Amino acid sequence: MTATESASPALAAAMIVPLAAPLAAAALVGAAGWRRATGYASVLAAAATLVSGAVLASEVGDGALTAAGPLLRADALAAVMTIVIGAVATLATWGSIGYLGAELAHGHTTTARARTYGILVNLFLATMALAVLANNLGVVWVAIEGTTIATAFLVGHRNTPAAIEATWKYVIICSVGIALAFLGTVVLYFASVDAAAGMTDTASGLDIDTLVAVAPHLDPDVTRLAVVLLLLGYGTKAGLAPFHTWLADAHSQAPAPVSALMSGVLLAVAFTTLLRVKVVSDAALGTGYLRTGLLVLGLATLVVAALLLVGQRDYKRMLAYSSLEHMGLLAVAAAAGTELAMAALLLHVLAHGLGKAVLFLSAGQLQLAHGSTAIADARGVLARGPLLGGLFAAGLVALLGLPPFALFASEVGIARGAADAGLAWALGAALLLVLVAFAALTRHSVDLLLGPAGDGPRLALRPATAAPLVVGVAASLVLGLYAGPLGDVLTTAGGLLS
Amino acid sequence: MTSETYANLLHFAGGLLLLCTVGVVWRHQLGASVRLLAVQGAALAAIPLISGIYHEKAHLLAIAPVVLVLRAAVLPYLISRMVPPTARPPGGWTASAAPATPAAQADAGAPDGPTATRPGPAADVLAGSREPVPLISTSVTLLLSAALTVLAYALCRPIIALDPTADTRTAPAALAVIFIGLLALTTRRQAVSQVVGFLTLDNGIVALAFLLTSGVPLVVELGASLDLLLVVLVVAALTNRMRAAFGGTDIGELQELKE
Amino acid sequence: MSAAHLPALLGGLTLAACLGAAAVPRRALPGVAGAGTALVGAAGVACGVAALDRGIEPIELAGALPLAGLRLAADATSGLFLVLIGAVAVAAGIYTAGYAGRGHGSARTPLVLLPVFVAAMLAVPLAASVTTFLFFWELMALASLALVLAEQRRPAVREAGLAYAVMTHLGFVAVLVGLVVFAAAAGAEEFGGLGEAAAGLSPATRTAVFLCTVIGFGSKAGLVPLHAWLPRAHPEAPSQVSALMSAGMVNLGIYGVVRVDLDLLGPGPRWWGLALLAAGAATAVYGVLQAAVATDLKRLLAYSTSENMGLVCVALGVAALLRATAGNDEPTAAGAAAVVALTAAFVHLFGHAAFKCLGFLAAGSVLAATGRRDLDALGGLARRMPTTTTAFGIAALGACGLPLGCGFIGEWLLVQSLVHALPAGGTLVALVLPLTVGVVALTAGLGVAAMVKAFGVGFLARPRSEEAERAVEGGPAMAAGMGLAALACGVLAVAPAVLSPALGRVLPELPAVTGQGAGAVPAPDLDTVLRLPGTSGAMSPGLLAVGVAVGIVVALAATHWRARRRPAPLRDAPLWACGGAAPTARMQYTATSFAEPLQRVFDGILRPEVEFAVTPYPQSSYLVERASYRSRLRDVVESVFYRPVLRAISAAAAVVRRAHQGSIHAYLAYGALGLVVALLVAM
Amino acid sequence: MSGGTEVYAAQAADGFSASGAAGAVLQVAAVVAGAPLVIGWMRQVRARLEGRAGAGWLQPWRDLRKLFAKQDVIPRGTTRVFTTAPLVLAATSLLIAAIVPVVTTASPLDEMGDLFAVVGLLLVGTVALTLAGLDTGTAFGGMGASREVTIAALVEPTILVAGLALSVPAGSSNLGAIVESAVADPGAVATPAAALAFIALIVVVLAETGRLPVDNPSTHLELTMVHEAMVLEYTGARLALVEWASAIRLTVLLALLANLFVPWGIADAGSGVAGLLVGLVAVAAKVCVLATLLAAGEVFLAKLRLFRVPELLAGSFLIGLLAVTASYFLPSPS
Known part of the structure; x- marks a missing residue:
């Protein structure tokens, strides 16, 4: 175990910026309303998060740093997740400018709601950063519940009956699920306090380092209870069955950039928390316990996602269920738990975030143009808008895990990791389900993208709107071919988790 | 305070908590549910108070009023504002223990003819102040609650085994509250009822936290309370929007988004 | 230039061809894309010749391909396939310049992707580690899919593309599982390490790897029952792509079997x-x-x-x-x-x-x-x-x-x-x-x-x-x-x-088939007369050709017997057709009628759907007003193997859809039930 | 069972032999000259058995002579395939006549093609003719081609399996070697395997040469024609070539059949002039007997319906398969 040390001021700043920058941007939007300038300020805040993540990643090595007292803690995992948040958020906020501009122009929204949107998106980013960087599992919980609150009105942004319905389901199901996580946290705290009696002061019984340190001494029976609750609880927010049911509704109703953030980052942030739990669980109960749980939930999620994709008629819901599918795959990867599998898992998270951002932002453009998210209403996209269609297609290819995009590298890594862990059967089952999802996604995308132009609207894409999409595709492509130093960081983070 | 008194008081608080919870799933009148929630909040606040006095822990004594204000006053108040006034004077236990006839009418769906003009449970349902026909009949709900209580006791065995004190022995009651809250969420159709169910669940968790570990760290406790408050505010706002959009708050009607 | 530079040359040419095709004006596009493809193919042939000659030493790029690294190498076996595919690409590339110039498959994207497809195919035999192999394998599939979809405005092309995409991914999944299990059991990722460790693997692992890889590679090679994509996708692709797929890509399925199942996995x-x-x-x-x-x-x-x-x-x-x-x-x-x-x-x-x-x-x-x-x-x-x-x-x-x-x-x-x-x-x-x-x-x-x-x-x-x-x-x-x-x-x-020279290099590389030590058998000598090692069969295709040619000359000479007594040949005479009046083109045998006897002989296997309807005049049932005959052949394997699977998936999907009808109560109940079950199991 | 080393020793050691070369020339000449006579002989036998006088066994030669003097007609719409096909058919037939051990087992062309190559050459001739049939663009041409190809495709398994049955005991698929091994081991002919292979091969010969019951060479009813339907548009020298080549194929196959099972008298590398002459006489006699038997058999046979032919071929395939397995499980005494 490597030491946790207090961060130098510069690094402490790198840990605080991901929280502070979006908060500042939120304040700015609150003060000045949503306009291009404040929009770009949000982009800047997100980019600052990305840079902070990169700085942390390059400096943290295989140790951990704390800042703001014992409140914040960054290790390689947190650094990678900060990068994920920053990267996807940059694309999403960038895409928001064009998206909200078009919505305002079409009269789909008001300036007041646009302002709320701007504030909430930035708060959302801040809560996610907190969830990743917090030192205390309780605070992580608070932050993740905070994401639900921040996104509630984002999901309901359009204020249509469907949006309200989606928001209600989202808030209730996620709150219930996350409440279970709180229950699990309490039980774990109980076990930790008991095990740590005499070792450290009880106030930090939920700190990550403390938990890892006392993990071997935790009472197995109580820990089992806690881990099940935490798995189901954070699994809810990560979109794992059986509490997966909010996901498609929320993703399909939220504005496209928010869908991108939720799908690309929020799920992953919740999942990362499960990885933290896994480290504790593995030390306390052996690797087999949570592995079984993750496999069951992962495969169940894959089944649900793949089969719901089969008859899907709505392209945003299709993308949502694809996220579900990827979360299922992540669960299988986490079950494997080798260093390679974990590194691949994190790469998968990043690549999926980028790909999903591109897809949801393109889907947003389609929705704006057609006023509907039904596949039947938007056929022959490629013929009507080669750029938009091409970017959607590229995003889809990236999402399907085909080379040369990054998800290919991560999926192969996950497969290798799973095979190394002796989970070949689970891998085979998972991949067959992924195949069903692949078939369904391809079928629907062929319907959506290909074919003659028909009489639908022309789909022109303004350069400013296209830019984040192009950047996203390019980033995914580059990551798929060459990860550079990021590869080492991923491996380090994988090492911490395995 | 002797340890015996302490244990008795603690058990009493836990029992009250559980009792209120059962009441919540029993009653169909939303106003009554909200009042039961307030009582539940008070019973919950009693736990840190008793525990703080017995263990002489200042931070528990400090937190008890906070819990009391939030859970017995603020949240019930916020929720009660979501409930439109009932057509009849709020009658507490007696009024809601109404004869079977109106309930049967409610069962039959929208009343026709002369009964429609007479204010009654059906009108309350439409207005959103009364729970419509439950998805699972009340008696089955109560039986399920009993089963869940048994399950809670079974699940708490390892906890009690690890640290056999009066606190942990009360934990099953808190866990049962959690389960029953979940049951209420699953079976209740009015928006307000779901919120009540959710708060019940949350109360159970907080109670468990106090019982097991004398509360979570302060920062977490504050954060969680803030979250809860915000969630209730969000839900309240949503309920208003829902009423505006759908003309009602029957969650069972929200089935546009599927598959 | 040493052999190690050839793969780099290949990559560089591909990039150049790709960028060139993307940049040039439309008029020059077919020529540039065709020439580029042919050049990439030629580079492939060069790689192959070098590999056949001395082999190409492993080249490693650790930074490329995240979490794995890129590793290329080639032995004679790889060389054989490189030559094969490169040569096909040269012919197809030259052809493309004319074919696309005539407006067929002349959209820019497919032409830009053509060199990529060829390069990906060539890279497959060059790959020397599991991840590298899978990368290029799937890149090849993706590029070919995009090429198949070149004429996507036709519904048949979209259907074919879809079938191809799914089947090829199925094959990929099988190969992926097979290879990662192999790699995990062998504890190595490079092919060299796999080969060394193969003998020590448990029989169950070897069997699993064998089955998975044969299924995966077999689907690429079009083996029944995994062939279903092939007769759909190959015809719908632009023809030069059909040629590349049918004459090039399918061979890589065989390469996979040879490389993994015969070479690395060793004698089974x-x-x-x-x-x-x-x-x-x-x-x-x-x-x-x-x-x-x-x-x-x-x-x-x-x-x-x-x-x-x-x-x-x-x-x-x-x-x-x-x-x-x-x-x-x-x-x-x-x-x-x-x-x-x-x-x-x-x-x-x-x-x-x-x-x-x-x-x-x-x-x-x-x-x-x-x-x-x-x-x-x-x-x-x-x-x-x-x-x-x-x-x-x-x-x-x-x-x-x-x-x-x-x-x-x-x-x-x-x-x-x-x-x-x-x-x-x-x-x-x-x-x-x-x-x-x-x-x-x-x-x-x-x-x-x-x-x-x-x-x-x-x-x-x-x-x-x-x-x-x-x-x-x-x-x-x-x-x-x-x-x-x-x-x-x-x-x-x-x-x-x-x-002969190529086979002389390749066969000794595959001791799992050609034997080792005393049991080793040399490669056969494919001389003018083919003589086989250890057997006595002999045949000479060249001499046969000469013989037939001589025979034709002799026969031609024979026709001159009594030629002087013959009038000059009557050219452009009307057909006799047993005395029937001038038969029209419609009276000719068609492909359908030509194949009808075979279809009848094998109707147990082919199961044609035949509709035969005779409409008599109302006056008499013996006077035929019109008769219609319709016969349709479907791929039987599809209906036997695929339909049930698809039906099962649809049925399962219907069940799951019914479970997601939008009721939040149901959703919460799933969660609650899941929680109770999980807690009970966890205890 | 022969061990591995023996197989190596059995490597064909055929060199060039003057006797073989002379034999090859002799057998080509003999087949070319004799093939129409075989046809004539069979027709004559048949006529006599049916109570007719017959045209005499020289009649095919007279027909050929007449045809060679007739004007060539090249129908409208046909291509070079139509004009070349008879040449290809004739060329392959001649080549087969040179390769197959008819008079001698030591033909220098033996290495040029083995049993399977010979079968392939036969098929090349058939294909040339079917293409010509299709090229005319008449319904009959197409019909004949379609049927011919169907039969050729279905007979193929029987040929190869029967060939396998013959090659396995000899350790080689080269016809010279097979016949030589039969000479060396006359007892092998009497095995069940050989008998089964013989039956299978007879069916093959009937199908390949278009004899009853597969096809009726003397039919004049268009709808029942197979071979004749393809060549309907031919006349003059080309028709003569087609007829001649068909006769050569029949003769060579009969001779081959005879020599495979009754190789007595055939010349080998060491034979002198006398040996070659003995071989010639012997093969003439054997072909004569076989032709007589075949013709006699045809008197009692009707043509099978086209869609019953596959049954016949499937049966012969089964027999061939049995021959192979018998040759494995019931090895000859040697």
């Missing part, structure tokens, strides 16, 4: 050979049967691809089976026959690549000229398009597997290996091999029927449609592409000796 038990043999035999017969009754020219060629890959697989299976029988203590007849069978596989790969490339290019030429692929609408092209007709004739002769054609030698070698294995192989071999001979023979016979139909109905006699009547030959580039392929056909048909 006898049933491996039997499994390959059975899969190959089923494929060969089924493929050729479908080809024999197909009426779509490109579909016919696609099924023929499936058939030929089946034959190659039979050869590999025979080789594996015989090797497992032979042992390594001394040279045995079975061991010698195994080498002959392996040689047959490689020789047939080359022959098939040559004639299939030519066939698809010629079919593309027809398509470009007439816009039709339906044999029933073609005919009479021999007069209007002599070059194309000659090209297709050469291709068809090769595909028939008859002497003088380039498909004959492979089949002959295969039969020889069967003949010479029989006495030495034990009871199992004695039971299996005669049946295999029957299968090979039936395949050859039906192949003849299919190709006679394709050539005779498609190109000879009189045109059956206006389009066919107006057909004109394509430009010089197309002719050059076809000429190159035809040249290859000719050389392989009469002088297989050109393959």
